[in-house]
Amino acid sequence: MSIEPTLSTDILVIGAGPAGIAAAVSAAECGRRVLLIDDNPQAGGQIWRGTNIDQGPVSARGWLQRLESSNLQHINGCRAIFLADSNLLIADLHGQRCAIRFEHAILTSGARELYLPFPGWTLPGVTGAGGLQALIKSGLDVSGKRIVIAGSGPLLLAVAATARRASAHVLCIAEQTRAKARRNFAFGLWRHPGKLTQAIRLRAQSIGAPYSADAWITQAEGDDRLAAVWLKHGTRHRRIECDLLACGFGLVPNLDLAQMFGCTITGGAIAVDKSQRSSRQNVFAAGESTGIGGIDKALIEGRIAGFAAAGSADKAAVLLAVRARTQAFAKTLAKAFALRDELRTLATPETFFCRCEDVPLSAVRAMPNMRQAKLASRCGMGACQGRICGSAAEFLFGWRDTASTRPPFTATALSNLISPSIEASQK
Amino acid sequence: MSPLEYIEIFVDESAHRVIRGNTVAAALLNAGVIHWRRSVSGQPRAALCGMGVCFECRVSIDGQPHQRACQIVCTPGMRVTTHVD
Ligand SMILES: Cc1cc2nc3c(=O)[nH]c(=O)nc-3n(C[C@H](O)[C@H](O)[C@H](O)COP(=O)(O)OP(=O)(O)OC[C@H]3O[C@@H](n4cnc5c(N)ncnc54)[C@H](O)[C@@H]3O)c2cc1C
Ligand code: FES
Numbered sequence: 001m002s003i004e005p006t007l008s009t010d011i012l013v014i015g016a017g018p019a020g021i022a023a024a025v026s027a028a029e030c031g032r033r034v035l036l037i038d039d040n041p042q043a044g045g046q047i048w049r050g051t052n053i054d055q056g057p058v059s060a061r062g063w064l065q066r067l068e069s070s071n072l073q074h075i076n077g078c079r080a081i082f083l084a085d086s087n088l089l090i091a092d093l094h095g096q097r098c099a100i101r102f103e104h105a106i107l108t109s110g111a112r113e114l115y116l117p118f119p120g121w122t123l124p125g126v127t128g129a130g131g132l133q134a135l136i137k138s139g140l141d142v143s144g145k146r147i148v149i150a151g152s153g154p155l156l157l158a159v160a161a162t163a164r165r166a167s168a169h170v171l172c173i174a175e176q177t178r179a180k181a182r183r184n185f186a187f188g189l190w191r192h193p194g195k196l197t198q199a200i201r202l203r204a205q206s207i208g209a210p211y212s213a214d215a216w217i218t219q220a221e222g223d224d225r226l227a228a229v230w231l232k233h234g235t236r237h238r239r240i241e242c243d244l245l246a247c248g249f250g251l252v253p254n255l256d257l258a259q260m261f262g263c264t265i266t267g268g269a270i271a272v273d274k275s276q277r278s279s280r281q282n283v284f285a286a287g288e289s290t291g292i293g294g295i296d297k298a299l300i301e302g303r304i305a306g307f308a309a310a311g312s313a314d315k316a317a318v319l320l321a322v323r324a325r326t327q328a329f330a331k332t333l334a335k336a337f338a339l340r341d342e343l344r345t346l347a348t349p350e351t352f353f354c355r356c357e358d359v360p361l362s363a364v365r366a367m368p369n370m371r372q373a374k375l376a377s378r379c380g381m382g383a384c385q386g387r388i389c390g391s392a393a394e395f396l397f398g399w400r401d402t403a404s405t406r407p408p409f410t411a412t413a414l415s416n417l418i419s420p421s422i423e424a425s426q427k
Numbered sequence: 428m429s430p431l432e433y434i435e436i437f438v439d440e441s442a443h444r445v446i447r448g449n450t451v452a453a454a455l456l457n458a459g460v461i462h463w464r465r466s467v468s469g470q471p472r473a474a475l476c477g478m479g480v481c482f483e484c485r486v487s488i489d490g491q492p493h494q495r496a497c498q499i500v501c502t503p504g505m506r507v508t509t510h511v512d
Pocket of ligand 1 (some may be wrong): 014015016017018019020037038039040044045046047048078079080081108109110111112113129130131133134155158159251254257286287288289294295298478
């Protein structure tokens with residue numbers, strides 16, 4: 001049997017988004033051995049995906065340069081798959097198993113989008129909002145394409161900006177939140193000047209893309225691809241022909257890693273103390289996975305976690321006030337973009353609720369919880385392991401037992417799992 | 428900024444020129460492939476999340492099935508096979 005590479009490090013950071021990069025760089029600056037891994041082909045996470053180190057926004061450039069010049073070890077295309085013991089992680093590195101021994105781990109697994117089922121949501125041409133942005137950043141050519149952006153949250157504006165820079169026609173941005181709530185959000189931003197300027201810049205870039213608050217998707221039409229969408233705006237219905245629909249209803253923390261490490265999860269996010277330490281003594285967490293709050297929160301929490309894991313709590317102490325501000329902003333954000341009740345009734349009984357196993361809403365709606373729904377219908381048991389429908393179920397039905405992905409939580413070659421003793425196989 | 432560099436990949440045996448650095452999902456869509464999988468009940472599907480979460484973008488790459496097209500960057504001579512599961 002081939003011997004898999006075994007790596008060893010003081011501090012293992014999982015997820016190379018802003019939080020992970022800040023954590024890794026900060027810990028390395030304290031003189032610790034640091035290994036940063038990420039599933040993606042490139043570092044940068046969601047926001048800095050595909051950012052060229054010589055271009056891109058200043059903060060992205062700064063951090064990516066620090067990452068490059070830091071003496072930490074950094075591996076892309078490497079996905080955490082299971083924890084063999086509290087200090088040994090098994091990862092999939094380009095289809096090969098690799099074992100990583102570590103003292104402390106920092107979980108910076110970020111967030112994913114919330115998708116809600118509506119008629120037509122499985123049609124090719126319907127993507128997530130951030131999903132479309134990620135595809136554009138990874139090379140999708142949208143020039144001349146007619147795009148409708150729908151859902152909720154500041155991300156919609158960022159997606160519009162990306163699409164327009166790539167020469168797409170953004171026909172409409174439909175934001176479900178009530179106009180009043182969004183004004184409050186804009187007002188609340190004054191307490192967070194960095195955010196305000198970002199919002200204005202994004203808004204300015206997306207000028208020309210009609211923006212409607214109080215508007216939401218009700219249906220997507222097409223045969224084997226998207227042809228048109230229906231929006232509801234207040235009490236009016238409107239049909240718009242388009243090539244692409246980019247639709248996301250905000251973000252939800254990725255908790256798979258936290259579950260794998262046995263960390264306590266509270267209110268849908270990894271619970272951490274003041275030094276970003278989780279309920280597990282040697283495990284820290286930072287960024288969107290400890291609560292949705294955007295880039296500033298991710299960076300500051302990442303730095304605090306990096307310093308704390310490296311044993312330099314004094315360096316973290318001066319950052320606490322800034323963190324409190326970014327966390328307050330996160331609360332403002334959640335309130336301003338709370339999802340309206342109408343979104344719970346978009347799907348018809350025939351609409352697929354679980355798109356991996358093609359389970360219609362009618363098969364699960366009467367169930368008391370996710371466990372029962374799985375047993376009765378296979379919903380949540382397909383390739384995504386309930387990541388898409390589980391998050392939807394939390395919003396639609398209030399189910400709380402949806403975070404049930406088990407290691408290995410993404411499909412991985414069986415050969416990566418069969419050897420029971422990693423240490424033994426090295427001898 | 429460095430000029431764009433092109434490489435060649437094969438999608439179901441036909442050759443396509445793609446920009447170096449593009450993911451397989453972007454390359455498929457740019458090549459006019461609208462969907463590249465059927466769901467368990469036979470519906471056409473393509474990329475949803477673009478970030479490795481939903482598994483809707485699965486293809487076979489160089490004989491390896493169930494690869495997420497959105498997470499894999501094209502390499503010269505890569506062979507992508509659609510509609511394998
Ligand atoms: C699709 C999308 C687009 C977004 N676009 C913007 C934007 O344009 N502007 C903006 O201000 N905010 C955007 N956001 C919000 C964004 O979450 C934050 O601004 C910021 O990226 C958060 O940083 P983070 O480090 O916490 O997480 P992320 O940037 O999400 O980074 C987490 C990283 O962890 C990796 N990872 C997760 N699990 C594993 C595992 N098991 N093994 C290995 N690696 C793993 C992921 O691949 C990812 O690279 C976007 C969010 C999403 C979901
Ligand atoms: S598009 Fe969702 S995993 Fe690739």
